[in-house]
Amino acid sequence: MIDARCSCGAVALSLPGPSSLVAACHCLECQRRTGAPFGVGAFYPVEVVTVSGTPKEYVRAAASGSRVRFYFCRDCGSTVYWKADNLPAMIAVAVGAIADPNYPAPVRSVFEQSKHAWVEIAGAEQFQQSSAPKKSS
Numbered sequence: 001m002i003d004a005r006c007s008c009g010a011v012a013l014s015l016p017g018p019s020s021l022v023a024a025c026h027c028l029e030c031q032r033r034t035g036a037p038f039g040v041g042a043f044y045p046v047e048v049v050t051v052s053g054t055p056k057e058y059v060r061a062a063a064s065g066s067r068v069r070f071y072f073c074r075d076c077g078s079t080v081y082w083k084a085d086n087l088p089a090m091i092a093v094a095v096g097a098i099a100d101p102n103y104p105a106p107v108r109s110v111f112e113q114s115k116h117a118w119v120e121i122a123g124a125e126q127f128q129q130s131s132a133p134k135k136s137s
Contacts, residue, residue, distance in 0.1 A: 004097040006078035011053035011071070013081060013093055018104050019044055022095065024121045027111035029060060033070065033079060034096075037116040040106055041082070041092035049091050055080060062086070063111075063130055 005012040019042035030039035055071035062068045066086040072079045080097045083090070095103055109121040113128045 002098060002100070004080060004093050004099075006053075006073035006076050006080050006097065008073060008076040008078075010075050011051070011055045011073045011078070011080050013097070014050040014052075015042075015044060015093065015098075016048045018042070019093075020104075020107070022104050022106045023092075023108040023110055024106040024124065025110050026113075026115035026119070027063065028114050030111075031114070037119050038121075040095040042095050042098065042103070043087075043090050043092050046083075046089055046091050049081075049093070051081070 002015040002017060003012060004015060021043040022040065023043065024038050024040045026038045031037060033039060051071075054074065056074045058070045058072065059067050060070070062084060064084075064086055066084060068082055068084050070079055070082045078097065079094050081091055081093045083092070106121050106124045108127065109115070109124040110127045110130055112126050
């Protein structure tokens with residue numbers, strides 16, 4: 001088992017192990033949310049993640065037109081995880097909340113249209129926008 005938590009420990013997640021889907025996101029919203037040039041999330045099926053604590057939810061529109069729900073600690077403000085309405089079976093966990101320098105590197109790099117020129121995510125599949133499957137009309 002792997003634990004992810006906020007800075008103060010009030011919100012924590014229990015994870016079954018490393019995820020095979022880790023993505024770096026360079027969208028401007030993730031840059032603002034993290035205070036860094038990109039955010040990194042490890043994606044897990046919702047049913048394998050256990051959440052403890054009472055996070056606060058922040059909802060924003062996604063580039064897809066859907067919504068993304070971010071969950072952060074009410075005390076220290078750390079974003080710990082998020083859910084996209086268009087991916088209801090998945091939960092994304094902030095890799096920084098896992099705090100393991102040996103955690104797997106991103107396999108996808110998304111929203112590279114707004115990536116800082118000096119950032120390089122070696123070996124990752126690159127997408128100018130989202131890598132989420134498009135909804136058919």
